[in-house]
Amino acid sequence: MAQVQVEEKVEAKAKPEVKKKKVSIVVFSGDFDKLFAAYVIATGAAASNMDVTMFHTFWGLRALKKDVSTGKSLFGRMIGKIYGGDINKANPSKYGFGGMGRWMFKKMMKSKNVASLPELRQTALDLGVKVYGCQMSMDVMEIPRETMIDEVSDCVGVGFLIEQAQQADFTMFI
Amino acid sequence: MSDEIKVDLELDVRKLLCPMPMVRVSQNIGKVPVGGVIRAVATDPGSLADIPSWARTTGNEVIKTERNDGEFVFYVKRVK
Structure with missing residues (x-):
């Protein structure tokens, strides 16, 4: 009799574990090194069985862009030109050297067999990481949804982010 | 033994x-x-901390770790 009760208790304890832990990441930076950090953390969290949402805003939109030109107005086209390109064109926040730094880091990382940024993003997506674009910065910078990768779950605003962050076990701003 | x-x-x-x-x-x-074991061989010293941490956060278990010749061997048991 006592044994039956113990078994029931164990079962009841095991059930609430179904709810997954959650992390939300605000990706503000479009720098190579910071995107790298954001996607390593996202991939690690997803591999650790967490739900991961990444909210890409402002320069961070680069991580979701295709390699196409963007912009309608003069300033929009300027941003598209100067800041143009996809995740491959991200420059490091230090040692940029007008593109040399990017080449140098990529070479060093490849020789050490670290996953490249696009590979890492693909791994994150494969593991179920959800990526979102900030609609407001997309409007400001004239980056339409069509110029972004298909995997983008949705284009959203701060209300969505706050809801995600409130439900998350931790939130990061990168 | x-x-x-x-x-x-x-x-x-x-x-x-x-x-x-x-x-x-x-x-x-x-x-x-469930109850099965993966034998993973790594060379990254960081994995010595990472894989046991991963096991704890996901409710799995590293039942044995070996080091030989710059390689790290993990026996990871699937618990659930």
Whole structure:
């Protein structure tokens, strides 16, 4: 009799574990090194069985862009030109050297067999990481949804982010 | 007495750096039955901390770790 009760208790304890832990990441930076950090953390969290949402805003939109030109107005086209390109064109926040730094880091990382940024993003997506674009910065910078990768779950605003962050076990701003 | 651990899946994660060794383990843990064991061989010293941490956060278990010749061998048991 006592044994039956113990078994029931164990079962009841095991059930609430179904709810997954959650992390939300605000990706503000479009720098190579910071995107790298954001996607390593996202991939690690997803591999650790967490739900991961990444909210890409402002320069961070680069991580979701295709390699196409963007912009309608003069300033929009300027941003598209100067800041143009996809995740491959991200420059490091230090040692940029007008593109040399990017080449140098990529070479060093490849020789050490670290996953490249696009590979890492693909791994994150494969593991179920959800990526979102900030609609407001997309409007400001004239980056339409069509110029972004298909995997983008949705284009959203701060209300969505706050809801995600409130439900998350931790939130990061990168 | 060292009883042999029955390995269900061999995983080569040598030469890979953070976060890939633990990602590969997590991608493959579903391929062994509950109670089954993955034997993962890594060369990244960071994985010595990472893979046990991963096991704790996901409710799995590293039942044995070996070091030989710059290689780290993890026996990861799928608990659930």
